[in-house]
Structure formats: structure tokens, C-alpha cells
Amino acid sequence: MADISNTGVNFVPTEPRPAPASIRPGPMTWMKERLFNTWYNTLFTLVAIYVLATSVPSLIDWFFTSALWSDAPADACDAVTGACWAFVYEKWRFILFGTYPFEQQWRPGGAVIIFLGMVIISCFKPMWNKSLLVIWPVGLIICWILLAGGIFGLDSVPNNLWGGLPITLMLAVIGCGLAFPVSIALALGRRSKMPIIKAFCVGYIELIRGVPLITVLFMASVMFPLFMPEGITIDKLLRAQVAIIMFAAAYLAEVVRGGLQAIPKGQYEAADAMGLSYWQAMTFIILPQALKITIPPQVNTFIGMFKDTSLVLIVGIFDLMFTMRVAINDLEWRAFYIEGMVFVAILYFLFCFSMSKYSQWLEHELHRGHKR
Amino acid sequence: MATTAPASTATSSMGTSEVITMANVNKWYGDFHVLKDINLSVKSGERIVVCGPSGSGKSTLIRCLNRLEEHQEGDIAVDGIELTDNIKNIDAVRAEVGMVFQHFNLFPHLSVLDNCTLAPIWVKKTAKAEAEALGMKYLERVRIGEQALKYPGQLSGGQQQRVAIARALCMTPKIMLFDEPTSALDPEMVKEVLDTMVDLAKEGMTMLCVTHEMGFAKAVADRVIFMDQGEIVEQNEPNAFFDNPQNERTKEFLNQIL
Numbered sequence: 001m002a003d004i005s006n007t008g009v010n011f012v013p014t015e016p017r018p019a020p021a022s023i024r025p026g027p028m029t030w031m032k033e034r035l036f037n038t039w040y041n042t043l044f045t046l047v048a049i050y051v052l053a054t055s056v057p058s059l060i061d062w063f064f065t066s067a068l069w070s071d072a073p074a075d076a077c078d079a080v081t082g083a084c085w086a087f088v089y090e091k092w093r094f095i096l097f098g099t100y101p102f103e104q105q106w107r108p109g110g111a112v113i114i115f116l117g118m119v120i121i122s123c124f125k126p127m128w129n130k131s132l133l134v135i136w137p138v139g140l141i142i143c144w145i146l147l148a149g150g151i152f153g154l155d156s157v158p159n160n161l162w163g164g165l166p167i168t169l170m171l172a173v174i175g176c177g178l179a180f181p182v183s184i185a186l187a188l189g190r191r192s193k194m195p196i197i198k199a200f201c202v203g204y205i206e207l208i209r210g211v212p213l214i215t216v217l218f219m220a221s222v223m224f225p226l227f228m229p230e231g232i233t234i235d236k237l238l239r240a241q242v243a244i245i246m247f248a249a250a251y252l253a254e255v256v257r258g259g260l261q262a263i264p265k266g267q268y269e270a271a272d273a274m275g276l277s278y279w280q281a282m283t284f285i286i287l288p289q290a291l292k293i294t295i296p297p298q299v300n301t302f303i304g305m306f307k308d309t310s311l312v313l314i315v316g317i318f319d320l321m322f323t324m325r326v327a328i329n330d331l332e333w334r335a336f337y338i339e340g341m342v343f344v345a346i347l348y349f350l351f352c353f354s355m356s357k358y359s360q361w362l363e364h365e366l367h368r369g370h371k372r
Numbered sequence: 373m374a375t376t377a378p379a380s381t382a383t384s385s386m387g388t389s390e391v392i393t394m395a396n397v398n399k400w401y402g403d404f405h406v407l408k409d410i411n412l413s414v415k416s417g418e419r420i421v422v423c424g425p426s427g428s429g430k431s432t433l434i435r436c437l438n439r440l441e442e443h444q445e446g447d448i449a450v451d452g453i454e455l456t457d458n459i460k461n462i463d464a465v466r467a468e469v470g471m472v473f474q475h476f477n478l479f480p481h482l483s484v485l486d487n488c489t490l491a492p493i494w495v496k497k498t499a500k501a502e503a504e505a506l507g508m509k510y511l512e513r514v515r516i517g518e519q520a521l522k523y524p525g526q527l528s529g530g531q532q533q534r535v536a537i538a539r540a541l542c543m544t545p546k547i548m549l550f551d552e553p554t555s556a557l558d559p560e561m562v563k564e565v566l567d568t569m570v571d572l573a574k575e576g577m578t579m580l581c582v583t584h585e586m587g588f589a590k591a592v593a594d595r596v597i598f599m600d601q602g603e604i605v606e607q608n609e610p611n612a613f614f615d616n617p618q619n620e621r622t623k624e625f626l627n628q629i630l
Binding site for chain 1: 438439440463466467469470471473475476477478479480481482490491494495539540543
């Protein structure tokens with residue numbers, strides 16, 4: 001090295017460092033480093049192992065090993081120590097479709113399949129065009145015909161007999177779907193410079209958000225008819241649906257407003273400077289960005305609303321949660337409410353978890369083009 | 373051109389086709405008097421550089437010209453259109469005035485080409501194909517045509533700012549406003565943006581440019597305006613401005629930045 005200064009060269013590249021011997025540590029090293037590296041980590045690890053070792057086997061035992069997995073009368077269940085899934089065998093149709101006439105239950109079943117089919121195809125990007133504006137009204141009419149009947153030789157089934165899964169799904173999906181545009185209008189209105197519009201939106205959001213959903217449902221179902229002229233009635237289900245839309249819209253509006261506020265001022269200024277009108281700026285510049293960044297809290301609200309639809313039972317609409325409770329009121333099966341709860345919980349979980357996963361995919365998908 | 377120092381008007385000899393006139397313009401932010409009795413007129417094809425210490429009101433001045441900021445007193449007319457609360461007038465002015473921002477303000481969710489075609493399509497109602505041809509023309513003029521389908525986030529700062537210039541040009545404005553267009557750029561990217569602006573100046577665009585790039589001012593400006601504390605303190609053609617500043621505040625400022 002010493003003679004380098006004589007040559008006038010003062011830069012010598014260093015030898016490349018050798019590659020690390022192994023990037024992946026072995027399982028023993030991994031456990032040592034992650035689970036037993038300090039005394040408190042060791043303690044937590046041991047406690048966790050103890051809790052899992054005592055709980056998981058008995059859960060599996062209850063759920064699978066000692067459970068009765070076949071169609072059997074209720075007294076057969078006394079013999080088993082685990083879950084009695086015979087209850088679900090016996091009652092699943094009542095839980096899913098409530099008091100809908102038994103031999104006609106293919107109709108709500110078909111409606112659920114069509115409805116879920118529409119939801120699923122609406123999830124894919126290539127479908128995001130005008131065809132959805134045709135598919136949804138047509139699909140909803142078909143669902144309605146299937147459920148209500150009265151034409152095409154289908155027996156008429158009044159909607160106080162409807163119940164279970166179709167009710168939960170439709171109240172939640174239509175509720176959130178229609179609440180979404182309303183919430184955008186409310187959020188924009190709350191940021192408006194026009195005092196009356198702003199006051200209305202602030203008042204609406206704060207009022208609806210400030211009372212429980214039960215109150216809104218109760219108002220829609222009990223108080224609202226009192227104000228209607230005599231002889232005019234609006235269907236109970238429709239009133240509950242409107243109440244859910246109103247309620248969800250107030251929550252979503254604040255989510256959307258948060259997104260609007262997160263968009264840098266420069267975006268608004270650039271749109272203004274280019275001469276875009278307010279609506280053009282909102283439609284093409286601000287809302288696409290604001291709605292995208294608020295996907296996680298939006299889905300949070302959707303999931304919450306999906307589960308909150310179970311409150312419609314207080315106005316006498318029989319959702320999935322309520323049909324399950326009625327099912328366990330059967331004296332013979334009274335002892336098996338845990339099985340019923342687990343069954344309904346699994347159904348709820350499937351829907352909510354799908355929403356969560358879809359939102360993650362959607363975020364990724366919408367972000368793909370312009371990631372740095 | 374008037375060469376005396378004290379600002380006031382000094383614009384009477386500037387020619388007939390004045391595209392911007394500001395007369396006794398005052399603006400306050402709350403109690404803060406940000407623009408004080410601004411009188412300025414700009415004729416067609418003139419290139420003006422506005423400089424001054426930060427907080428002197430230079431950005432506010434040019435932002436008043438397309439109503440991103442409202443002035444409270446005085447009159448501003450752009451291309452013969454009086455800027456008032458009248459939305460029609462504001463829209464008409466904005467259609468004639470392009471603006472380039474310090475932080476580019478490109479739309480991150482739209483491709484470079486879509487950034488350029490949005491306003492022509494929706495404001496000027498240009499057909500999509502025509503707007504795209506226009507967009508490509510200006511993107512190529514700022515030498516970035518090959519990036520047209522990328523998103524802004526995939527470009528360097530200098531490239532983004534050139535896209536922003538192309539986007540403004542797509543509205544075929546009569547006047548271009550530049551609000552510190554190179555201040556947010558890494559040093560090695562300043563030149564590419566300045567070169568683009570020099571090209572534009574050579575084509576005869578009317579330009580008002582807030583910048584600290586004194587080399588640019590010397591190369592292309594017809595007039596340099598120095599602002600301090602909300603006033604136009606001094607304005608002159610660049611050689612006289614830099615070699616022979618009159619006002620003490622101008623001298624102090626030039627000493628600090630040159």
C-alpha cells in the first residue's frame with residue numbers, strides 16, 4: 001500500500017466481501033434466536049406452549065374427534081362428549097332460510113347464489129364497466145321474483161316469512177352499496193363552502209353517528225309510519241334497508257372525508273390551474289385517490305355493518321343470527337346452542353374474511369401501476 | 373424599458389399588447405399584508421423573472437394571476453379578462469394560463485399521457501385521439517415522449533417537472549406561470565428543466581417565473597423583478613439589474629445569492 005502514493009493512484013478497490021455462509025439459520029438456531037434469546041422471551045414461550053398444549057387438543061377433540069358428525073336424533077347426542085353437529089344437520093335449512101316455506105326453499109337458495117354471483121363478478125376489474133349497471137338491476141329483480149313470487153307460477157311468499165342468509169346478505173350488501181355514493185355526497189358536502197349544504201351534512205353525520213343503529217332502525221320502523229298519511233305504508237324490510245343505508249352512509253362519509261383531507265393541496269391547485277371544474281376535479285383527480293387510500297377503513301366499516309345487520313331483529317326482521325336463535329329454541333335441541341353459534345360464526349367469518357382479503361387484493365391491484 | 377429603480381409602475385413604454393395588468397393590488401393573509409400596492413403590466417411575449425427573499429410575496433403574486441389566490445384590493449386583468457369572483461372569468465383566464473408548480477403536482481394515479489390529456493379532453497372538449505396526439509407532441513417537445521405510458525412516480529424529479537410543463541402546454545396557453553420550478557429538484561436535474569424553459573422562451577411564450585436561478589434570468593429574462601416584504605422594490609432588464617442594482621435591499625439580496 002505504501003508505494004501507491006508514489007504512483008499518484010489513490011484509489012484501490014477493496015476485495016469483495018465473501019457471501020455469508022448461510023442466509024437461513026437452522027431451526028434450532030432460529031428458535032434460540034427468536035424464542036429463547038432472553039429470559040423473558042423464554043418465559044413467554046413456555047407460557048404460550050403451555051396454553052396451546054392445554055387448549056388446542058381439547059378444542060380439536062370437541063370439534064372433530066368426539067363430535068357427532070351425522071344426522072341423528074337429539075338424544076343420540078347425549079352419548080357424545082364433543083360437539084353435536086346433528087343439530088346443524090337438522091336445522092341448517094331453518095337457520096339459512098328461516099320461516100320460508102320448506103318445500104319452496106330452493107327459491108331463497110337460488111336468490112342467494114345469484115346475489116353472491118353478482119357480488120363476485122363485480123369484484124373483478126375487467127367487469128368495472130357499464131355492464132354492471134345492467135347486471136345489478138336485472139339480477140336484483142330476479143332475486144326479488146324468486147323470493148316474493150306471485151308471477152311465473154311461483155307462489156307468493158310475503159316477506160315477513162323471509163329470513164336468514166338472504167336477509168343478512170341483502171341488507172348488508174345493498175346497504176353498503178347504496179350508502180357508498182351517499183357517503184361521498186355527504187363528505188363533499190361537509191367540505192363545501194356553501195353554508196346550508198355544509199350545515200345539513202354536518203348535522204346529518206353527527207346526528208346519525210351519535211345514535212345507536214337500533215335507534216335508527218326503531219325510528220324507521222315504528223316512528224316513521226306515524227308521520228305517514230293514513231293508508232300509505234312502506235314495506236318493513238324496505239324501511240330497515242333505508243335505515244341501514246342512512247346509518248352506514250354517516251360512518252362512511254367520515255372515512256371518505258378523511259381521504260379527501262389526505263390529498264395534498266397541490267392536487268387541488270393543479271386541477272384548478274388547469275381549469276377543471278369542481279366536479280371534474282373531484283371525479284378525475286381527488287376522489288380516485290381519496291377512495292383508494294381509504295380502502296382499509298371503508299372495508300372496516302363494511303365488515304362492521306355486515307355484522308350490525310343482526311340488529312334488524314328488533315324490528316321483527318329475521319336475519320341469520322335470529323333464525324339461529326329460533327332454531328335453538330326447539331326444546332329438543334336446546335342444549336346445543338354452542339354448535340349453533342359456531343355454525344353461524346363460521347358463516348359470518350367466511351363473508352367478513354373474504355371482504356378483508358378482497359380489500360387487500362384491491363389495494364394491491366389499484367396501486368400496481370404507480371408504485372415507485 | 374424604464375431603467376430607474378423605484379418600482380411603482382415603470383411600464384408605460386412597454387408596448388401596446390399588454391396581456392397582464394395589475395393595478396394597485398393588495399392582499400392580506402389575516403393581518404399580514406402580503407402584497408402591497410402591486411402595479412405590474414406584462415406584454416405579450418415578455419419573459420419576466422420574479423425573485424426575492426422567501427416570504428416576500430412573489431409566489432402569491434403569480435398565484436393571483438390565475439386566481440389560486442384571491443386579491444382583496446385593486447384590479448387584475450389577464451388577456452383582457454378581469455379577475456373577479458365571476459367563475460366564468462376565472463375559468464376563461466385559467467384556460468389561457470398554464471402553471472408549473474414547485475412540487476410538480478402531477479396526478480399520481482394517472483399515466484403521464486393521461487395527465488396531459490385530461491384538461492384538453494374535459495375543459496376544451498378535444499376528442500380523445502386528438503388530445504393524445506397533442507399530448508405526445510408536447511411530451512416529445514420536452515423530450516420525454518418515451519415515458520408517456522409510465523406513471524409519475526416512476527420518473528425522476530426532473531422528468532416529472534418536464535411532464536408538468538408539457539401538461540400545462542397541452543392547454544396551448546398564452547401565458548405560462550412558473551412557481552419555483554427547480555427548487556424541489558436535485559441539483560443535477562435543474563439543468564434539464566431550465567433547458568426546457570429556455571426552449572419555451574425562445575418560442576416566444578409569455579412567461580412569469582419565480583426562481584432563484586439567476587443564470588436563467590440572465591439568459592432569457594426581458595425583465596427581472598425584485599420583491600421584498602410584499603412590494604416590488606426594483607425591476608430592470610437583467611444586465612442592469614445584476615450589474616447595477618439601485619435599491620439597498622436589492623443589493624443585499626444579490627450579495628447573498630450570487
